[in-house]
Amino acid sequence: MAEVDSRGLPISTNSSRAAASYRTGVDLLLSAWPGAEDELRQAIDLDPEFALAHAALARLQAIKGRPTEAQASVARAQEIVVRSASPREISHVLTLSLAVKGQSAKALENALAHLDQWPRDVLILSLPLGAFGLFAFSGMADHDQARVDLCEKVADQYDPDDWWFLTYRGWSHAENGAVAKGRNLAQRGLERRRANANAAHAVAHAMFEQGATHEAETLIEGWLPEYDPAGMLHGHLAWHAALSALERDDPQHALAIYSRHVRPSVSLGLPINVVSDAVSLLWRLQAYGYEVPAGLWDEAERYASSKYANPGLAFVEIHIGLLSAATGRHVAATNRIVANTRRVADGALPAGSIVPAVGSAALAFANADYADCARILGPLTRDFARVGGSGAQREILEDTLLLALMRSGQAAQARDLLDRRLHRRPSQRDTRWSHQIEV
Structure with a gap:
């Protein structure tokens, strides 16, 4: 046989x-x-x-x-x-x-050509999907929709109880705005294979999109002990719990999770996750006005320098830009902006000019030039998706723009941006900003 x-x-x-x-x-x-x-x-x-x-x-x-x-x-x-x-x-x-x-x-x-002939070739189907998949890193602004379209195209080829397909079909729908549908599919995937970090991750993402921060923390705190710390998503799932804690204004709990599971000295995750998780959580803490304990930024910078000394993926580059700005390495930040601008001109960065623009905006924000930060980022909101990653990860760009608008006295524009966010994801209860914006 x-x-x-x-x-x-x-x-x-x-x-x-x-x-x-x-x-x-x-x-x-x-x-x-x-x-x-x-x-x-x-x-x-x-x-x-x-x-x-x-x-x-x-x-x-x-x-x-x-x-x-x-x-x-x-x-x-x-x-x-x-x-x-x-x-x-x-x-x-x-x-x-x-x-x-x-x-x-x-x-x-x-x-895509291969899947037209062999749609059940699951390892090939996995390539375009995911936050770091070929669609996400293609530079497309509508890669969330592309993932849904692909999943629906091949759905009749998969068993309705296929744990992997349920997971990624669910994640794709949740990221594309059909959050309740996506969460239901991903939860079914987790039920069918509990030892499935991608499913726990997909459900946590759906909960984030719904604004269900307590549910996300409960899920992760209950499930994470079952997952070996050597698992590639262990630190990243803990990051989700830390992000949820920060969303409900509990920075001490967020930092405790970060120190225990996320920081580069303890995480055994993928380098792209270790860098982006560390930078994005520390940037949020600092931008929101909380104190970042001594040494944490330097640790993140040392790790990032060891893994990404040269310009690379757009998703990595925006986090390197935030990191360099936050740590006062402004010459290095400027050099990276120049290098990425050249890569855009050479066609070597599919995401395009959003990458050096984020570097410039991060420098402006770090220098408290909030008006300039808003001037740079404001026209580019529709391009944020082009850097790849998930909605939760890219929201750091939107949050930075919101803060820049608020701190430069542009409350009406901040309100408009927040309204667009809630229109895009009406299930998310975004209360962090609403009470801070006065028009």
């Missing part, structure tokens, strides 16, 4: 044990659960010619920020797959190779 993957597609291996390890490893990868690498390496040990196992390992290594290892693994997969595998597996490995090598636009094009 031919071996199959976890969604029933044939896979080229003669080892039933290797196939079982591959299925387990892919599902652990898709649930952001520890153990995926061990399972995929076991599949390779059992069948060194198992191309899809090498490719899945490459995907995991790339997610974890280990590009050299990822490229070696995917090169091995490409070497093997052309010899005896099926057209689907050849396309599968090629698409993952493009993603691993940073050829994001081509990877997205290939992934």
Whole structure:
């Protein structure tokens, strides 16, 4: 009997044990659960010619920020797959190779073409989805809608109880404004596979969009102890709880969560999450008028410098801009703005001019030139989505603009921005700002 993957597609291996390890490893990868690498390496040990196992390992290594290892693994997969595998597996490995090598636009094009033929190829379907997926980092302003459209296009190909598809279909709808529908789908995904960090994350996001901060904290505090701190989303889920605490004006609890789970010296998460979570929480604390304890900014700066010394993804760059401004490294901030402006001119930044603009606005805000910050960010609100990430993550830009408008005496404009936020997400009870804005 031919071996199959976890969604029933044939896979080229003669080892039933290797196939079982591959299925387990892919599902652990898709649930952001520890153990995926061990399972995929076991599949390779059992069948060194198992191309899809090498490719899945490459995907995991790339997610974890280990590009050299990822490229070696995917090169091995490409070497093997052309010899005896099926057209689907050849396309599968090629698409993952493009993603691993940073050829994001081509990877997205290939992934969508691949899914037209093989919509149940779940590892390929995962590539465009998510806050850091190919859609999110494409520079598109409407990537939230694109994810929903893709999920709905293939929905009839998946079992109604498929835990992974429920998770990502739910997350996509919640991010795109259908929050109650999205939350329901994601909760069903979590019920069907409790050991599923992506589902807990999706539900927490939906709760954030609903303004259900207490529910989000209760969910995370009850679920997080079940998740190994080595899990790639452990620190990020704790960040959600800290953000909820801050939303209800409890900075001490937010800082306690940050110190225990989120700060770079303790988090074992993905570098992109460690940097963005640290910077965004500390920036919010400082911008809201709370004191950031000594050493926390410096720790974040050291970690970011070690991981992102050179300009890269737009999502990372906006956080580097905020970090440099907050820590007084204004020469470095200016140099990064110049470098990113050149990248925009060269077509190397799909998100476009929003990236250097955020760097300039952050400098203005740090210098208490709130009018200039508002002048820069105000016309760009529709471009915020182009940097990628989630609505909760991008809201730091909107919050910075709101504060700049309020502090520069532009209350009417602040009220208009807040009204647009609530129109976009009417389920969110945004009380933090309403009582502070007087027109």
